[in-house]
Amino acid sequence: MALNKLVADAKIALEGVQNDMTFMVGGFGLCGIPENSISEMVNRGITGLTCISNNAGVDDFGLGLLLQGKQIKKMISSYVGENDEFERQMLSGELEVDLIPQGSLAERCRAGGAGIPAFYTPAGYGTEVAEGKEVRVFDGKPHILEAALHADFAFVKAWKGDTAGNLIYKATAKNFNPLMAMAGKITVAEVEILVPAGELDPNQIHTPGVFVQRIFQGTDYQKRIERVTTRSKS
Amino acid sequence: MALNKLVADAKIALEGVQNDMTFMVGGFGLCGIPENSISEMVNRGITGLTCISNNAGVDDFGLGLLLQGKQIKKMISSYVGENDEFERQMLSGELEVDLIPQGSLAERCRAGGAGIPAFYTPAGYGTEVAEGKEVRVFDGKPHILEAALHADFAFVKAWKGDTAGNLIYKATAKNFNPLMAMAGKITVAEVEILVPAGELDPNQIHTPGVFVQRIFQGTDYQKRIERVTTRSKS
C-alpha cells in the first residue's frame, strides 16, 4: 500500500517549524511558490530564518512578506531582482545574503537530496562566488567545488498531488520545486488538486512520494503575475 | 519552430559510428534497450568498442550480440549477472571490464551530460572501486571522487517520441536511458511510437529534445523478458 502523507492543512503541515531553522522554498519569482506555507510562516511569527530560495518574491508577496516582518536572518538566492526591500536590507547589512549562481543553487539542492556532498562546476570561477572555494582544473578548464545544500524543512508547491505524496507540476511553475523536495529533512508539499493514491499515472510523476513527508491541499491561491506581457490579437 | 531530429531508420541514425568509439547504451538487462541500434551495430561490424551500459544483455540478445562477435573491447557496467559470455571473456582477459556501482554509473552519465566533471559519493569507499580515486571526508564520512562519463554516441530507447526529439519512457524501461541521452555527443533515440512535434504534453516529457540529435521509429521489437515470473489467478 502506498504510504499516506496527507495532512489537513498548512497549520498541521508546518508543525515543528522553529526559530533559526533553515528552509528551502520553491518557486521562481512568484511562479510556483508555496503560498499557503509562506502565509503560515508569517502567521507563526518564527524568526531568525535562513531561507534558500531562488528569489525572495516581491515586496508585498511571497517571501517578501517574511522579509517585511524581519523574520529572515539570511537569504541564499541567485537573484534579488525586483524586490526593493530585499535589496535595501542587504545593502544596509540587516540581512545576510549569500548570492550564488542559479544553476549551482539548483544543483546544490539536488545534491543535498541525492546524498552527493559536493561537485565541481565552472560557474563562478574567477568571481566573488569562488572566494574561499577549492579550484580544480578538469580538461584544461578551472572549476570550483560546490557543496550540497540541506534544509530542516522544504516547502514546495505542485499542481497535482496524491495522498502518497506524488507530485506533478505545471509548466514553468516546476522550477526549483522538485529539487528542494529532495533536500528537505521534512518536505511539505502543497497542491492545487489533491487526488487519492492510484489516480495519477505512475509514468507522469515528477516528484516521487518518497521525497515528501507531508502533503495538503492549498487554498486561496493568488498566483500573482509579476510582469503581465501580452500581444494584441490584431 | 521545434527543431527537426527525425531520420528514416537505424542505418541513417548510425551514420558516423566508427571502430574504437565509445558508446552509451540504455537499458537495464533487456528492459528498455535500443534493439534497432544494437542490430545496426552488429550489421556494421564495427569493432574495438567501449560500451557504457549497466549490463551487457544476455548471451544471445542485446549487447550480448556484440560480445559474441568480439566487437566490444571494453565494457563499463555495474552488473555482469546472467551473461555467461560476458563473464567468460572477462575472466579470460579477452574483454576489459570496468565494474562500477550502479548509482555511480547513473550519476556519472548524468554528470557527463550536465557539464559536471566530477562529484563525491560514498559508494565503493574501502573497496576495489576506490582504488586510485581521491578520498575525501565530508561530515565525518569518507567519499570517493567519481568523474563524468561521456560518449561519442548514446543509444537510447523510448516508448514515445516526437520529431523534435522529445521522449517519454514507459515504466521501468526508463532506467539509464534519460541519463545517457544527456551524455552523448550524438544521441540517437529509437521509439516505439513516433508523433509530430506538438502532440505530446510538454509537462510529460522525460527527455527534452535538446539532448537528442537523431530520432527514428524502431521496428520489429522483440522486447524479450529475462525472467518471466507470475502468480496464478486462483
Add this chain to the structure above:
Amino acid sequence: MLSKDQIAQRIAQELQNNWYVNLGIGIPTLVANHIPEGIDVEFQSENGILGMGPFPFEGEEDADLINAGKQTITALPGATYFDSATSFAMIRGKHVQLTVLGAMEVAQNGDIANWKIPGRMVKGMGGAMDLVASAENIIVAMMHTNKRGESKLLEKCSLPLTGVNCVTRIVTNMAVLEVKDNAFYLIERAPGVSVADIEAATAGTLVVDGDVPEMKL
C-alpha cells in the same frame, strides 16, 4: 534450521510502519510476501520503481515492468517510475529506510562481500555498493554457512568488499545477530538450533549474552 522463506519471514518482523524498503535479489525478495498486519511499507527497486507489487498474473507480464532481479512485476496504486539517477538519489540521500540484501561473507566489523570471487566468479556489484554505503539500516539475509559448510560470518572478509562497517543486522537460517563493537551479538536462535550449533558455525567473534530466545515465526 529456517528455510529461505522463513528467513524472509523473520526479516519481515523488522519492518516498521511507513518505511520505504529496498529488497535485494534472492531471499530478500521473499520478504515482500510476509509483511505483518498493520504495517504499511513501500518497496523500491533500484531499476526505477517505488510501489512494487506482486508478480503479474500469467499472461499479464509486461516486458517494460521488471524489478532489479529482472523479474516481471506489477505496480501498486500510488507507484511511480523514475530513472536510475533519481533512484540512487533516493538511496544515497537516505530516503529509503531499510535495505535487505544477500551476502557471501560478513565480517564482525560490519564489512560485507557479495559481488566477486577473484578469478572464478564476477557478478558485479550492481546497486549493492551504493546501497550499503548509504543505507542506515542494512539487514543481511543469508545462509549461515556456504555450500562447503564454511562459516560466512568471519573475523575479516576474505573476498573483495562491497562495503565497509555497514551491516547492522544478519538473519540466517540459524540465527538473528546484531553486528556491533567488532563482534556478532546473538539475538535469537532458529527453532531447534542450539547456541552451541551457532557457535560452531560462526568463525568470527560471537557474543552470547544470557539466555538467547528462540525466534517466533
Add this chain to the structure above:
Amino acid sequence: MLSKDQIAQRIAQELQNNWYVNLGIGIPTLVANHIPEGIDVEFQSENGILGMGPFPFEGEEDADLINAGKQTITALPGATYFDSATSFAMIRGKHVQLTVLGAMEVAQNGDIANWKIPGRMVKGMGGAMDLVASAENIIVAMMHTNKRGESKLLEKCSLPLTGVNCVTRIVTNMAVLEVKDNAFYLIERAPGVSVADIEAATAGTLVVDGDVPEMKL
C-alpha cells in the same frame, strides 16, 4: 546609432539553423522578434522551458508560464518544461549553442560584469554566471556607453565579474565587435557611425583592420 530593437535585429543575423538559444533579460529578449527567414532556432529560458513562444494574447496569460524575466509567455508546439537542475544541465553541458545577454562592462580579455555595483545595486547573478561559464558562443547585447557617457568596453572590468575570458562577440548601438587576443576587433559600424566615433567611445584596445563595413539591417 541603433535602437535597442535594432541591436536585437543585428544579433538575430548571427543565429544559425538548428541552434538552441538562451536569451537574457532586456535587449536579448527582443532577438526572438527578428529570426531570419529559413532559420529554425528554439529558445530556452533557464527557469524551465524549451520552445518558448511569443507573449500570450491579452486575457490568456498563465501565471504558471513565464520566462526568466518573469514575463508571461507561451509555449510553441514541441515545447518542454523541466526543473532548474535539468535546465542548467543543458546550459552547463553545452547543449545550448548560443547565449545572448546584457552587460554593464566587458573587458578586452572577454571578462564580463553584469550583476552588482558594490554598495549601490545588487541584482544578483541569476543564471548569468552559469551561462557565461559554459556557453561556447556568447554575444553581449548592450549600449556602447553607460548613462554617464562612459565606455562599457574596457581594458579591465571595474565591477565584480560575472565570468572570465568568455565573451566572444559584442553588439552595441554603435558597432559589432569581436573579442580576441586581448582586444576589441571592430567588425561593423552602425549606420551613420564613424570609426572615430567608436574609437572615442571605446576605452579598451580597439583594433581596426582595414575598411570597416556598415551593418546591414
